[in-house]
Amino acid sequence: MKLLTTLPLLSIILSCNSNQNENYHVLTDINVSESDVLEEASQNEDELMMGERIDGPANIRDKPNGDVLFELYDNVLVDVSSKSNNGWHELVVYFDLNEDEYDLDSLTTNRPILSSNDTIGKILKGHYVSTGRGKEDVYAMLYGYTYESNIKPESVIETVLTEYLDSKSRNYNDWKPFIHTFQLMDDAVDFKGLNTYYNYENVVDDPSPGFRIVLLFKEKILVGILHSRKLLVENMQTHKLNWNYYTSFFNDYPEDDQKKFIEYMNEWLEGVD
Numbered sequence: 001m002k003l004l005t006t007l008p009l010l011s012i013i014l015s016c017n018s019n020q021n022e023n024y025h026v027l028t029d030i031n032v033s034e035s036d037v038l039e040e041a042s043q044n045e046d047e048l049m050m051g052e053r054i055d056g057p058a059n060i061r062d063k064p065n066g067d068v069l070f071e072l073y074d075n076v077l078v079d080v081s082s083k084s085n086n087g088w089h090e091l092v093v094y095f096d097l098n099e100d101e102y103d104l105d106s107l108t109t110n111r112p113i114l115s116s117n118d119t120i121g122k123i124l125k126g127h128y129v130s131t132g133r134g135k136e137d138v139y140a141m142l143y144g145y146t147y148e149s150n151i152k153p154e155s156v157i158e159t160v161l162t163e164y165l166d167s168k169s170r171n172y173n174d175w176k177p178f179i180h181t182f183q184l185m186d187d188a189v190d191f192k193g194l195n196t197y198y199n200y201e202n203v204v205d206d207p208s209p210g211f212r213i214v215l216l217f218k219e220k221i222l223v224g225i226l227h228s229r230k231l232l233v234e235n236m237q238t239h240k241l242n243w244n245y246y247t248s249f250f251n252d253y254p255e256d257d258q259k260k261f262i263e264y265m266n267e268w269l270e271g272v273d
Contacts, residue, residue, distance in 0.1 A: 064088035
């Protein structure tokens, strides 16, 4: 994930009006066959998912059902907001710029959108952008809205996670493809012999994102999950934590350890800026 060095002005311009009558639901509510999701995910285990992927080509608009700003091609990685406005989701994609374009404030029509030397889309309407600088590159952040059908369900980590819980064992070896595909990092938290694998939330909802999913293993067995979005899981006990987090444990993980983990995480979260 590239570090943001400027506040994306366009996200403020394009953000939803909270006074409108909006029907919000999380991205994981996309209607799709669970077996199809797992089949697609298993076929794409070599495609790394550090966000969601576009089912394209897809038009990206300035607001729900608004003017088209740019087009993204199939399988492009994007960060997608966890909530939608009647099926429309805000997203951001990173666009590589030349070193001398750091002060660029707008993009012209028909300019190709580049990422890692690949053409991933095209500007269809000139508009303002925010730029940033990483350790070795300069980039623009392109914000806009797309309909949920333009997001591949098998690229939504919660969707695949639910399928794994239904179809796989809790042994670490069964979860290695999932950890690899979604590029989960290790050592999220340090608690009582747990090995943890995690990713972060999207930068659309929070420019300084926290955890999205944290898998909790003890002695190579999955015992629980820390998550920022609600999950529909069976045979697990879910607890509400601070800061809109949840933790779900399997029933065979000692209840006393569950309580201690909840206390530990709530204290840890309070110490996070």
